[in-house]
Structure formats: structure tokens, C-alpha cells
Amino acid sequence: MHLQNEMSRLEYSFRFGFLSDRIVESLSKYEKETTKLPEDDKKVLGEGISFFEMVLKGKEQITTGVYESNALESLMTYNRSLSIVLDMPDLPKEMNAEKIEEIFEELKESLCKIVEGKKVSPLEIRKTRSFFNCLRESTLNDSTTIINGLYESRRSDRWELPLET
Amino acid sequence: MGITSRDLVADKAFKFRNLIEELRSRDYYSDDPKELVDLFDKVATQISEKIKAIREDDDIGIKRINLLLSYYHLALDEIEHIELDNVPVEMLPLFTRILGKLKLTTILVFRPNPMYNYSYFPITRFINGVNKSQGYPEVKDKCDIAVISFPSSEKNSTLLHCSFAHEIGHHLNECFSVAKDIEPKVLELIDKDLLKKYVGKFLESLSKTKRVVGETEVTLDKFILREQMESFEMEQFAIIIRKWLDEIISDTIAIYLFGPAFVFAITEFLLSSQNAEKYSETHPPIFIRLKNLMPLFDELGFSKDLEKYEGIIKRIDYYRTISKKTFDTKDESISSIKNMILERGIVGLFEPARSLVKARIDFPKGICNFEDSRHAVSAFRNLVTGNEILNKNCTSRPIDAVTILNSAWIVRINFIDELYRLLPNIEKSEVRNILDRLALKSLELQEFHSKMVPAQ
Numbered sequence: 001m002h003l004q005n006e007m008s009r010l011e012y013s014f015r016f017g018f019l020s021d022r023i024v025e026s027l028s029k030y031e032k033e034t035t036k037l038p039e040d041d042k043k044v045l046g047e048g049i050s051f052f053e054m055v056l057k058g059k060e061q062i063t064t065g066v067y068e069s070n071a072l073e074s075l076m077t078y079n080r081s082l083s084i085v086l087d088m089p090d091l092p093k094e095m096n097a098e099k100i101e102e103i104f105e106e107l108k109e110s111l112c113k114i115v116e117g118k119k120v121s122p123l124e125i126r127k128t129r130s131f132f133n134c135l136r137e138s139t140l141n142d143s144t145t146i147i148n149g150l151y152e153s154r155r156s157d158r159w160e161l162p163l164e165t
Numbered sequence: 166m167g168i169t170s171r172d173l174v175a176d177k178a179f180k181f182r183n184l185i186e187e188l189r190s191r192d193y194y195s196d197d198p199k200e201l202v203d204l205f206d207k208v209a210t211q212i213s214e215k216i217k218a219i220r221e222d223d224d225i226g227i228k229r230i231n232l233l234l235s236y237y238h239l240a241l242d243e244i245e246h247i248e249l250d251n252v253p254v255e256m257l258p259l260f261t262r263i264l265g266k267l268k269l270t271t272i273l274v275f276r277p278n279p280m281y282n283y284s285y286f287p288i289t290r291f292i293n294g295v296n297k298s299q300g301y302p303e304v305k306d307k308c309d310i311a312v313i314s315f316p317s318s319e320k321n322s323t324l325l326h327c328s329f330a331h332e333i334g335h336h337l338n339e340c341f342s343v344a345k346d347i348e349p350k351v352l353e354l355i356d357k358d359l360l361k362k363y364v365g366k367f368l369e370s371l372s373k374t375k376r377v378v379g380e381t382e383v384t385l386d387k388f389i390l391r392e393q394m395e396s397f398e399m400e401q402f403a404i405i406i407r408k409w410l411d412e413i414i415s416d417t418i419a420i421y422l423f424g425p426a427f428v429f430a431i432t433e434f435l436l437s438s439q440n441a442e443k444y445s446e447t448h449p450p451i452f453i454r455l456k457n458l459m460p461l462f463d464e465l466g467f468s469k470d471l472e473k474y475e476g477i478i479k480r481i482d483y484y485r486t487i488s489k490k491t492f493d494t495k496d497e498s499i500s501s502i503k504n505m506i507l508e509r510g511i512v513g514l515f516e517p518a519r520s521l522v523k524a525r526i527d528f529p530k531g532i533c534n535f536e537d538s539r540h541a542v543s544a545f546r547n548l549v550t551g552n553e554i555l556n557k558n559c560t561s562r563p564i565d566a567v568t569i570l571n572s573a574w575i576v577r578i579n580f581i582d583e584l585y586r587l588l589p590n591i592e593k594s595e596v597r598n599i600l601d602r603l604a605l606k607s608l609e610l611q612e613f614h615s616k617m618v619p620a621q
Contacts, residue, residue, distance in 0.1 A: 010236065014298065018229065109397070
């Protein structure tokens with residue numbers, strides 16, 4: 001058994017959890033900063049742009065049926081982001097795949113503008129921050145569930161025969 | 166000021182470091198577990214820095230570090246089970262040789278698992294994955310470290326430990342990026358018509374459940390975006406098939422490393438207590454694993470090599486019967502459709518996986534020497550270690566480790582009744598245990614012999 005299921009899920013939740021922590025931190029700085037955003041923060045937001053590129057790649061691969069390397073991670077990231085977007089307030093009444101794609105493009109665009117030093121409206125920043133805040137919470141919940149499960153499976157009074165190699 | 170959540174996490178990190186120090190002072194079967202302790206030491210330093218840098222009001226950030234620490238604490242707990250004399254060290258040179266021939270410098274740490282299971286955990290890769298997202302550099306260590314666990318109660322079960330080949334297979338799968346490069350095919354091979362049918366059935370079941378919203382009665386399917394559901398189910402199937410692919414590739418690598426001994430070990434381990442059709446999200450059912458392994462068994466010539474052993478042939482036929490099972494059915498229940506999607510997906514990956522394994526990994530030629538095996542089998546049948554072939558001029562040459570293990574398996578399956586008769590006053594389990602110990606001793610002597618200076 002490769003301890004994959006829990007481990008890769010845990011790695012995924014930590015990876016995207018820490019990333020969203022850093023993005024929210026950089027966005028807060030951007031809101032407060034009157035001067036130019038430091039290069040380190042621009043780099044973090046650049047990772048946020050790559051994140052949305054992966055999301056959009058996931059969507060594209062489902063639509064076209066042409067899959068590339070990292071296809072699964074793109075699909076997982078797309079689905080997770082989709083759930084977050086569908087839970088966000090101020091959504092249009094009628095939602096469909098195209099509208100959702102537009103939202104991802106807008107979120108990506110707002111990060112691109114910040115990195116390029118262009119002006120971004122407070123509403124755009126609020127939306128982007130709200131997305132990554134939801135991602136922070138959902139990844140934190142995932143990590144908690146997985147780690148609790150790992151501790152539970154090692155309770156001393158529990159005798160298990162998982163028999164999976 | 167008082168004690169804040171951040172202080173509590175800092176305390177936890179402090180205790181984590183203390184535990185690392187305590188583990189560093191212990192004696193292990195080799196220096197390898199200490200390399201793992203050093204790796205955790207580096208991680209502990211990074212976590213302490215992270216705690217210092219975090220804002221006191223960043224609740225989510227603090228909780229996340231706390232969770233990471235809890236997880237590393239759990240991982241560290243695994244080292245605690247390793248003691249000086251509870252690892253089958255006689256088998257380890259074989260794995261070092263395998264990795265060496267493939268030019269891999271990974272440190273494999275072997276750990277007795279209180280749970281009855283074998284497992285593989287690429288710890289450095291996990292840490293590096295998490296580090297990257299925190300903006301930390303990769304942990305630069307002497308080399309990659311992975312932990313291979315085995316059931317603690319089976320320390321001396323040499324023959325069952327042929328299952329280690331599968332865990333090494335996981336490692337090679339990662340190092341040579343086999344499953345990763347086939348991943349796009351996982352999604353391609355999901356039967357889209359069946360998937361639509363599966364989602365349709367699910368939505369149909371929801372359409373029968375009514376709820377009152379305001380003054381309107383609606384069915385639950387109206388709350389679901391069909392596209393979201395299809396994409397989500399696609400992901401769920403892809404995750405399962407991707408995990409199964411890791412297992413199939415590791416099995417394929419294992420048969421190239423250990424030959425029939427691996428197939429005997431893994432099936433004995435699994436079939437002794439679970440149904441051939443039982444599966445989990447991480448592991449395919451045994452019948453699917455055998456469906457992949459049995460054609461390889463024939464392709465590598467093992468059926469022919471072993472044809473003179475009647476008991477072995479019977480055992481192989483039994484495996485073949487199991488491998489013919491299938492989930493394919495005309496039944497269109499939701500669970501049958503699910504099983505069919507999974508089976509079709511994974512079976513379609515057998516061939517690409519085999520081709521890539523053969524293309525990427527330069528396996529040693531001649532997995533098992535069946536000519537030498539005759540001598541080892543004969544020795545084991547006489548309760549003598551089967552590690553060498555005596556020449557007429559009173560010199561000897563060692564039998565290779567994989568051949569020793571295969572020979573011991575031949576005796577266990579084909580000649581075990583003979584040993585029971587030879588030792589009538591000993592419990593049968595004890596007789597089997599003697600064979601295990603003989604095999605372990607043979608590996609130890611073989612290793613010693615291979616290092617001896619040749620006679621002038």
C-alpha cells in the first residue's frame with residue numbers, strides 16, 4: 001500500500017491551503033500598501049495566477065476530452081474551485097458552465113492587473129480575496145478531517161486488518 | 166498578554182523538537198532511521214520559524230501550522246516503533262542492490278507497523294510538496310528518504326516479505342514517473358456513456374425525493390447542476406483509477422524484481438482474509454490484480470519454469486480462475502455501473518503501464534535462476550540453508566537472493582507436506598516458521614558469501 005489516499009489528499013490540502021494563506025496575506029498588503037507591492041508578494045500572486053490557469057485547464061480538458069499531464073490535479077482543482085464559486089454571494093441567478101468560466105477569468109485577471117501594477121477596483125479585490133478565503137477554510141477542513149481520521153485509525157484499542165499492500 | 170493560540174502551537178513545536186532529540190539518542194538497526202530523524206529536525210526548524218512569523222490574529226494560519234505539526238508528530242511516532250532488533254535486516258542488502266543497480270540513492274527506512282499491513286511512504290517528497298507551497302526551499306538531504314512498513318508480528322516471515330517487492334515497486338513507479346505519465350489516459354479511458362448513465366441514475370434517484378421550498382414542492386435533482394455533477398463524478402472515478410494504476414504498476418514492477426515469489430506472497434497475504442472482489446478507493450480487487458499479473462507470469466516464462474511442480478501448477482491455475490472474474494454485467498444498477506466504469510478503466514491501462522515499465526526501468530536480466538533453484542529447493546527440503554552450490558573441488562558459489570526466495574516458496578507450496586512428515590512432533594505453523602527462518606538465514610549467508618574473497 002502506498003499511503004497515497006490520505007497522504008496525497010493531505011499534501012493537496014496543505015499545498016493549496018498554505019498557498020491561499022499567502023495569497024490572502026499578499027492581497028491584504030496590496031489593499032493597505034500605498035507604495036508599490038513588494039516583489040515577494042508579486043511572486044505569490046503569480047502563483048495565484050498559475051492556480052487559475054490550472055483551474056481553466058481543468059475545465060478545458062473536461063470540455064474537449066483531450067487530457068494533458070497533471071490532468072487529474074487540474075480536474076480536482078477545477079471542481080474544488082467550482083464548488084467555492086457556487087457558494088459565493090452575488091452570483092447571477094442563472095448559472096451555467098460559460099458563466100462560471102467567466103468568473104474564473106475575472107478572478108485571474110484581477111491578480112494579473114495587481115502584478116502588472118494596474119489599477120484594480122475594491123470590488124474585484126474583495127471577490128478575489130473572498131475566493132481564496134473560502135479555499136483557505138475548505139482546505140483547513142480537509143486537513144482536519146484527514147488528520148483526525150489518521151489519529152482515529154491508530155487508536156490503541158482498535159485492531160485493524162486493512163490488508164492492502 | 167497571557168497565552169495565545171500561537172503560544173500553544175509554539176509549545177507543541179518545542180515538545181516536537183525534544184522528541185526528535187530523544188529519538189536521535191536511540192539505537193536502530195542501521196544509521197538510516199537517524200537520517201529520517203535529521204530530516205524531521207530540519208522540518209522542526211522551519212515550523213518554528215513559521216510560528217514566529219505568523220500574526221497572532223491569523224486563526225486559520227495558526228490552525229494550519231498546528232495541523233501540520235500534528236501530522237509530523239504522527240509521522241515521527243512511526244520511528245518510535247523501530248528498534249534495534251525488530252527489522253528483518255538480512256533482507257535489506259537485496260533492496261540496496263536493487264536500488265544500486267538502478268542508480269538510485271534513496272534511503273529506505275524499514276519500520277514494523279502495529280497495524281497488519283505493508284505500506285510505502287515517500288516522506289521527503291511529502292515534505293517537499295508542503296514546503297514548496299509555503300515558499301520554503303526543498304529539504305536538501307543526502308538523498309530521498311522513504312519509509313516501508315511491514316506488519317510487526319511478521320518480522321521473521323521472510324516469504325511473506327516478498328511483498329516488499331510491491332512497495333519497492335511504488336518507489337520505482339515514482340522515481341521513473343510511470344503512472345504520472347500515463348495519467349491523461351486515466352481520464353481518456355473513463356467510459357463517458359457509462360458515466361452519463363451513472364449520473365442519470367443518480368439524478369433519477371434524487372428526482373424521487375421531494376422537498377417544500379417556500380410554497381413550492383420541488384425535487385432534489387433541481388438543486389444540482391448536471392455539468393457539475395458529471396465533472397465531480399469524473400474526478401471521483403479518475404482518482405480511484407489513478408490510485409489503482411499505482412498498485413497495478415507496482416505489482417508489474419514487483420514481478421520483474423522477485424518473479425513468482427512476489428505473486429505467491431501477495432496473493433497469500435491478500436486472499437487469506439479478503440474476498441477476491443473486494444476493493445477500496447486505493448486498491449483494486451485481487452481478481453483485477455491477478456488479471457494483470459497472470460499474463461505477465463506466462464510472458465516471463467514462469468509457468469514453464471515451474472511446470473514440474475504439481476502443487477505450484479495447481480496454485481497457479483487457482484489464480485488464473487480468480488483472474489477470470491469480471492464486473493461486466495447487463496445489470497444496470499448504480500453500483501454495477503460504477504464497478505464496470507472502474508474495471509474498464511483500469512484494464513485498459515494494463516498494456517500502456519507494462520510498456521512504460523519495460524521502457525523506463527532497466528531490470529536485471531534473469532529474474533530467478535531456476536537451474537540454481539533446484540539446489541536450493543533440495544537444501545530446504547532437507548532443512549538445510551539453500552544459499553550456495555557446492556562444486557566438486559570443494560569450493561562453492563552463492564545462489565542469488567531472489568532465487569533463494571523463489572526456492573523457499575516452491576518448498577512451501579509444493580513440498581510442505583514432506584516437511585510436516587519430517588517433523589511430526591512439531592506444530593505445522595512452527596514447521597512453516599522454520600522454513601521462513603531457513604530462508605532468512607540463507608539470505609544472511611548468501612550476503613556474507615558474496616563478500617568473501619575468492620579462493621586463489
